[in-house]
Amino acid sequence: MTQHADVVVVGGGQAGLAAGYHLRRQSLDFVILDAEAAPGGSWQHMWDSLHLFSPAEHSSLPGRLMPAQPGGTYPGAGHVVDYLADYEKRYDLPVAHGTRVHAVRRDADRLLVEADSGSWRARAVVSATGTWSRPFLPAVPGLSVFTGRQLHTVNYRCPADFAGQRVIVVGGGNSGAQIAADLALDGRVEVTWVTQREPRFLADDIDGRALFDVATARRRALDAGHTDTGGVASLGDIVAVPPVRAARGAGLLTAKPMFAQLTAAGVRWADGSRSDADAVIWCTGFRPALSHLAPLNLRGPRGHITTDGTRALGEPRLHLLGYGDWTGPASATLIGVGRTARDAARAIAQLP
Numbered sequence: 606m607t608q609h610a611d612v613v614v615v616g617g618g619q620a621g622l623a624a625g626y627h628l629r630r631q632s633l634d635f636v637i638l639d640a641e642a643a644p645g646g647s648w649q650h651m652w653d654s655l656h657l658f659s660p661a662e663h664s665s666l667p668g669r670l671m672p673a674q675p676g677g678t679y680p681g682a683g684h685v686v687d688y689l690a691d692y693e694k695r696y697d698l699p700v701a702h703g704t705r706v707h708a709v710r711r712d713a714d715r716l717l718v719e720a721d722s723g724s725w726r727a728r729a730v731v732s733a734t735g736t737w738s739r740p741f742l743p744a745v746p747g748l749s750v751f752t753g754r755q756l757h758t759v760n761y762r763c764p765a766d767f768a769g770q771r772v773i774v775v776g777g778g779n780s781g782a783q784i785a786a787d788l789a790l791d792g793r794v795e796v797t798w799v800t801q802r803e804p805r806f807l808a809d810d811i812d813g814r815a816l817f818d819v820a821t822a823r824r825r826a827l828d829a830g831h832t833d834t835g836g837v838a839s840l841g842d843i844v845a846v847p848p849v850r851a852a853r854g855a856g857l858l859t860a861k862p863m864f865a866q867l868t869a870a871g872v873r874w875a876d877g878s879r880s881d882a883d884a885v886i887w888c889t890g891f892r893p894a895l896s897h898l899a900p901l902n903l904r905g906p907r908g909h910i911t912t913d914g915t916r917a918l919g920e921p922r923l924h925l926l927g928y929g930d931w932t933g934p935a936s937a938t939l940i941g942v943g944r945t946a947r948d949a950a951r952a953i954a955q956l957p
């Protein structure tokens with residue numbers, strides 16, 4: 606059966622919920638289709654010790670401040686899940702959980718959204734599917750030769766799973782630094798942290814709030830035709846959250862350069878030296894989860910869809926929300942997604 610809605614939002618994580626909040630304010634009729642069985646988007650799957658890089662009051666979606674987590678300045682992932690579940694309920698957002706969208710295609714003057722539980726015809730679609738379901742692994746020689754365990758950030762839970770083992774953590778971003786710190790501070794794991802270039806830590810006082818301000822200033826400068834100063838990326842790659850600081854301070858977080866290849870027993874560096882390992886954890890990032898948009902034929906050579914703000918250039922009825930700076934400054938953060946969601950909802954309200 607085909608149902609009708611002004612707007613279908615694909616994805617019910619923080620970006621989808623922020624979209625719902627602003628679509629409601631525009632008096633639009635919408636539904637949010639989310640593959641997860643329960644609220645919280647990808648926060649439900651983060652590792653046990655993960656904490657936000659900003660205090661709760663700087664990690665809020667529009668309309669409702671995230672409450673502080675008792676006993677800690679930087680809330681854990683479970684606290685974010687509770688907040689998002691409460692947000693969904695409080696604003697009575699129509700989220701159909703357990704509903705995966707397979708395809709969005711053009712259907713005369715509407716977009717047709719095909720999900721496993723039925724189809725929707727909509728005037729507009731907001732895609733807010735995040736990146737968590739598309740972990741990225743670099744093409745390193747020997748991937749299939751290594752006999753130990755290989756996993757990605759998305760599969761990492763806690764140090765206990767690696768007690769007594771030699772683990773190589775690959776990646777110079779936040780996930781790599783935090784997982785390396787988590788393992789190193791535990792004391793039961795022999796950790797080697799490997800990064801492609803020298804790790805670049807942000808100053809200790811820079812948290813998500815400051816990053817949001819920097820990303821916004823960069824966007825404004827670019828829009829005004831000024832030179833690109835590099836924004837957040839110019840400051841560094843790794844937010845110095847307390848565990849990262851602790852591990853670094855204890856001398857446990859020194860990185861080795863990237864190895865040349867994996868071997869059956871571990872890895873080999875360009876100078877011929879080797880390290881044996883029981884596991885390699887690839888903290889090598891994500892790609893946007895956009896396969897449901899394939900029938901629209903919008904993807905450019907680098908796999909991205911070209912946008913003007915959140916609106917897809919090749920399909921004005923489609924908005925992309927939350928994937929990264931290319932869909933709005935800091936739009937892949939709790940504090941940043943609200944503003945781009947507001948702009949997307951306003952633009953959708955103007956559609957004929």
Ligand code: FAD
Nearest residue numbers: 616618619620640646647657658705706734735927938939
């Ligand atoms: P998600 O949370 O991934 O939600 C997308 C939803 O869409 C999911 O429920 C998914 O199941 C669903 N979905 C996907 N495909 C489909 C489909 N085809 N059909 C239907 N549903 C679909 N941000 C901060 O502000 N502060 C932090 O401290 C912070 N720390 C981070 C730490 C890590 C390790 C990572 C990876 C990110 C962090 N972020 C942080 C960034 C960001 O806030 C999160 O990545 C956030 O989860 C992104 O929200 P989202 O709604 O865009 O995507």
